[in-house]
Amino acid sequence: MDRLSPSSAPNAPLTGAFGAPAAASTSRPAGNRPAGAGLLAPQVQTLLHRPEWLLGTPLFPSRHAAVLPGEMPLIISVGGGKGGVGKSLLSANLAAKFVRSGLKVVCFDLDFGGPNLHTYFGVDSRGVTLTDVVVTGQKRFEDVLLQTPLQGCTLIPGARSEGWGREGAVDPAAMGQIYDAVIGAKSRFGADVVILDLGAGTQFHTIDMFLMAHLGIVTALPEPTSIENAYMFLKTALWRLMDHVGARSRKLRSPQLIKAALNASDSQGFQSRGYAERIRGLSGQDPEFIRYLFAALAGRRTGIVINQARNQQDVNVGNSMELIASRYFGFQSQFLGYLNFDDVAWKSLRNRRLLAIDFPQAILSHRLNDIASRALSLFGI
Ligand SMILES: Nc1ncnc2c1ncn2[C@@H]1O[C@H](COP(=O)(O)OP(=O)(O)OP(=O)(O)O)[C@@H](O)[C@H]1O
Numbered sequence: 001m002d003r004l005s006p007s008s009a010p011n012a013p014l015t016g017a018f019g020a021p022a023a024a025s026t027s028r029p030a031g032n033r034p035a036g037a038g039l040l041a042p043q044v045q046t047l048l049h050r051p052e053w054l055l056g057t058p059l060f061p062s063r064h065a066a067v068l069p070g071e072m073p074l075i076i077s078v079g080g081g082k083g084g085v086g087k088s089l090l091s092a093n094l095a096a097k098f099v100r101s102g103l104k105v106v107c108f109d110l111d112f113g114g115p116n117l118h119t120y121f122g123v124d125s126r127g128v129t130l131t132d133v134v135v136t137g138q139k140r141f142e143d144v145l146l147q148t149p150l151q152g153c154t155l156i157p158g159a160r161s162e163g164w165g166r167e168g169a170v171d172p173a174a175m176g177q178i179y180d181a182v183i184g185a186k187s188r189f190g191a192d193v194v195i196l197d198l199g200a201g202t203q204f205h206t207i208d209m210f211l212m213a214h215l216g217i218v219t220a221l222p223e224p225t226s227i228e229n230a231y232m233f234l235k236t237a238l239w240r241l242m243d244h245v246g247a248r249s250r251k252l253r254s255p256q257l258i259k260a261a262l263n264a265s266d267s268q269g270f271q272s273r274g275y276a277e278r279i280r281g282l283s284g285q286d287p288e289f290i291r292y293l294f295a296a297l298a299g300r301r302t303g304i305v306i307n308q309a310r311n312q313q314d315v316n317v318g319n320s321m322e323l324i325a326s327r328y329f330g331f332q333s334q335f336l337g338y339l340n341f342d343d344v345a346w347k348s349l350r351n352r353r354l355l356a357i358d359f360p361q362a363i364l365s366h367r368l369n370d371i372a373s374r375a376l377s378l379f380g381i
């Protein structure tokens, strides 16, 4: 069976079939990495450079920069569909836990509606933001990169989307520049891990940034509106993933045909068979595209985090969401853990200091630690 070359340009359309990534021969046990080394072990790099991951990433107009094996950062996006569910709190505090493990982190504030990740870190962008790079072109990413109070963690501060593109959508050319900076963040900024803090909603630019990650975290509160939005977020991500797979495998009509068939069954009322199962059932129509789609689904991980949990019932929502994200939507999902409701969250924010630094002994900090460890362990780190 053909294998895609792992060194194929990340933004080039993919052709050929898929195989399992080759096992790296020289590997150091994950837990054996010296603190502060800032390097991901070779076997981790092999996992990150999988063609299956690439197949589901958006095909933006970009410089088609080739990222060589060994140069890929672990990309983690934090989304969830709804506002105020703790995406930024999680993003900033995951960064704190990662740097403590010796990893170098770059955070991108990609909340185009109301960026405020800088406030969680207690830093001031002084008005120099992502807009100056990707909209006006007056700065380079390196010029806007801010040092945070965490040694080993920098931030690309975000800016509101007015003027970024028509009808609230971010211009694909701007998105392409962000994409290049994210996938190239290891060689460009020395990042082992890139964290993408996303805005609320299911606009395509938000979903595309979610799908760009090796691990996309869906954050939700244990309440119906938030859970509904999380499911809408996953459905939009699945729909969008089909488009990306279609574009990268040059099967542009296939996503439309599959979506039309799924919409037709949806219009008949509630379907107990999930999208994943119904898509499998359509295999006879377009076997190659459906094989690519499942490869892309297998090439990325979805994490579930329940925030502001107050009791065991709230925590259990995370297990149910994991099941639905996997079985109904087809994403490789894992409940990464919960965060308890705690006033230290707003106290640290009011102090403009990181929770993990301000209140390291709080139960909430321990829960963040657990989530960070589980996220890394998915990639053998
Ligand atoms: N576990 C928690 N306990 C108590 N308060 C919390 C908790 N998590 C988050 N909060 C509070 O909820 C608010 C929203 O959190 P955050 O800014 O992280 O959400 P968000 O999902 O990034 O929102 P947006 O979509 O507007 O960017 C903040 O005031 C934060 O302090």
Ligand SMILES: [Mg+2]
Binding pocket: 087, 088, 089, 111, 116, 197, 198, 199
């Ligand atoms: Mg936020």
